[in-house]
Amino acid sequence: MAAVEQLSERRISVAQGEATTRTPPHNIEAEQSLLGAILVNNDAFDRVSDFLRAEHFSEELHRRIYELLSQLIRAGKVATVITLKTYLADVDLGGLTVSQYLARLAAEATTIINAADYGRTIYDLAMRRDLIVIGGDIVNAAYDAPVDSAPRAQIEEAERKLYSIAETGRYDGGFQRFSDAITTAIDMAAAAYQRDGHLSGLATGLSDLDNKMGGLQKSDLIVLAGRPGMGKTALATNIAFNVARAFRAEVQPDGHNKTIDGGVVGFFSLEMSAEQLATRIIAEQSGVPSNKIRRGSITEDDFREISAAAQQMQRVPLYIDQTGGISIAQLTARARRLKRQHGLDLLVVDYIQLLSGSKSRGDNRVQEVTEITTGLKALAKELATPIIALSQLSRQVESRDDKRPQLSDLRESGSIEQDADVVMFVYREEYYLKNKEPREGTPEHATWMTEMERAHGRAEVILGKQRHGPTGTVALAFEDEVTRFSNLVETDNLPVRM
Numbered sequence: 001m002a003a004v005e006q007l008s009e010r011r012i013s014v015a016q017g018e019a020t021t022r023t024p025p026h027n028i029e030a031e032q033s034l035l036g037a038i039l040v041n042n043d044a045f046d047r048v049s050d051f052l053r054a055e056h057f058s059e060e061l062h063r064r065i066y067e068l069l070s071q072l073i074r075a076g077k078v079a080t081v082i083t084l085k086t087y088l089a090d091v092d093l094g095g096l097t098v099s100q101y102l103a104r105l106a107a108e109a110t111t112i113i114n115a116a117d118y119g120r121t122i123y124d125l126a127m128r129r130d131l132i133v134i135g136g137d138i139v140n141a142a143y144d145a146p147v148d149s150a151p152r153a154q155i156e157e158a159e160r161k162l163y164s165i166a167e168t169g170r171y172d173g174g175f176q177r178f179s180d181a182i183t184t185a186i187d188m189a190a191a192a193y194q195r196d197g198h199l200s201g202l203a204t205g206l207s208d209l210d211n212k213m214g215g216l217q218k219s220d221l222i223v224l225a226g227r228p229g230m231g232k233t234a235l236a237t238n239i240a241f242n243v244a245r246a247f248r249a250e251v252q253p254d255g256h257n258k259t260i261d262g263g264v265v266g267f268f269s270l271e272m273s274a275e276q277l278a279t280r281i282i283a284e285q286s287g288v289p290s291n292k293i294r295r296g297s298i299t300e301d302d303f304r305e306i307s308a309a310a311q312q313m314q315r316v317p318l319y320i321d322q323t324g325g326i327s328i329a330q331l332t333a334r335a336r337r338l339k340r341q342h343g344l345d346l347l348v349v350d351y352i353q354l355l356s357g358s359k360s361r362g363d364n365r366v367q368e369v370t371e372i373t374t375g376l377k378a379l380a381k382e383l384a385t386p387i388i389a390l391s392q393l394s395r396q397v398e399s400r401d402d403k404r405p406q407l408s409d410l411r412e413s414g415s416i417e418q419d420a421d422v423v424m425f426v427y428r429e430e431y432y433l434k435n436k437e438p439r440e441g442t443p444e445h446a447t448w449m450t451e452m453e454r455a456h457g458r459a460e461v462i463l464g465k466q467r468h469g470p471t472g473t474v475a476l477a478f479e480d481e482v483t484r485f486s487n488l489v490e491t492d493n494l495p496v497r498m
Contacts, residue, residue: 024132056123220380223424225424234478235461245262325356335379370415373420403429423466428459
């Protein structure tokens with residue numbers, strides 16, 4: 001046993017020794033060629049300045065030269081060997097002074113045409129060096145982790161660092177030709193024409209809501225708000241299941257699946273467990289009330305309906321994360337992982353107030369919510385996925401005669417209203433009327449009964465804000481026992497019986 005441990009330790013020490021003697025990836029010639037090209041023609045700087053920074057160079061002197069070039073050019077000055085050498089100390093570079101080294105860079109410079117390619121080479125090698133550092137940090141953290149440190153936390157921190165590298169300083173952005181944007185818009189319109197319902201976004205399964213919104217649009221942050229008991233979670237669950245149930249994909253030539261209709265859905269249930277959420281969906285799909293399912297007071301016919309609904313649910317691409325009290329950073333890491341492993345077309349977060357921000361925010365809840373909503377909007381853009389984030393409303397709604405919510409009723413409303421592309425409110429008048437029943441036999445009770453009949457089974461989705469479309473109210477049907485929203489069929493529009 002001791003011999004095995006010694007051999008194992010020897011292998012580890014050899015591996016560590018090899019790692020320490022290996023030279024990190026770099027390309028001095030590319031760095032010299034790029035710096036020389038900029039010295040000869042400052043226009044070369046414009047080809048790399050949007051993604052390349054001084055820290056991407058492997059040589060300290062090259063970092064200093066590039067930083068000075070950047071400062072001079074951005075100040076509107078000419079950056080040449082003559083203007084640059086004033087700012088550099090005259091150090092010995094193996095027999096060359098700084099002035100001689102700059103002159104050699106300029107003399108041996110290639111054309112400006114290759115500047116962008118050299119810049120990308122320098123950037124890519126810098127990313128590889130960063131990956132080596134992160135790998136070393138992961139190893140060291142695993143060796144030195146305290147007893148109370150969970151491996152999952154280390155994994156999420158590693159993922160955060162990896163995505164930070166991937167998203168900072170990317171060289172695939174910048175301006176694009178307007179004609180390219182037009183082509184993209186036409187392709188989107190063509191895809192909408194071919195998709196069921198002819199929508200540019202994901203269909204919610206609620207046709208009146210889809211007509212008002214054009215579906216759930218990519219990269220949109222959609223805030224769904226309401227007071228407790230209004231049915232926020234029920235509506236979000238209905239939409240999530242409708243999208244997942246409609247999922248159709250085609251295998252592309254490169255082997256990956258392309259979503260044609262519906263989508264893969266991720267659901268962060270911070271309040272309810274996965275089992276509670278599943279029970280809600282089973283009740284909605286089977287028509288058997290959830291309270292009967294929980295109590296077990298179901299008939300044989302009910303059980304057949306439940307079994308059929310459960311079989312259908314097992315086939316839909318709906319993924320639930322029931323971890324409570326997670327941070328926006330953890331949510332972001334898990335959403336990225338789901339996108340990478342299974343794809344992701346819609347993300348639901350239930351709800352914003354149960355998320356936490358970074359610990360540095362302290363007790364300032366407004367700043368913390370601002371960080372959360374900004375993070376959700378950034379995640380929607382990064383993943384090109386609509387995010388439905390549920391939010392509670394303040395109690396001031398209850399103090400008004402008309403309890404229909406407004407934008408000002410959002411808790412910490414400044415950041416939520418500002419970052420959201422769409423703000424929807426759920427309102428059910430029936431919920432409030434139930435609590436105001438007058439004494440039977442009075443004229444007021446008769447009036448109340450009339451109002452209850454009018455409001456029974458109806459819900460309103462109020463579009464308080466929509467960047468890309470109209471605001472207004474959409475009427476929906478709501479079945480309280482099975483927590484199901486559906487399209488409202490007005491009695492005036494029913495077919496005439498012959």
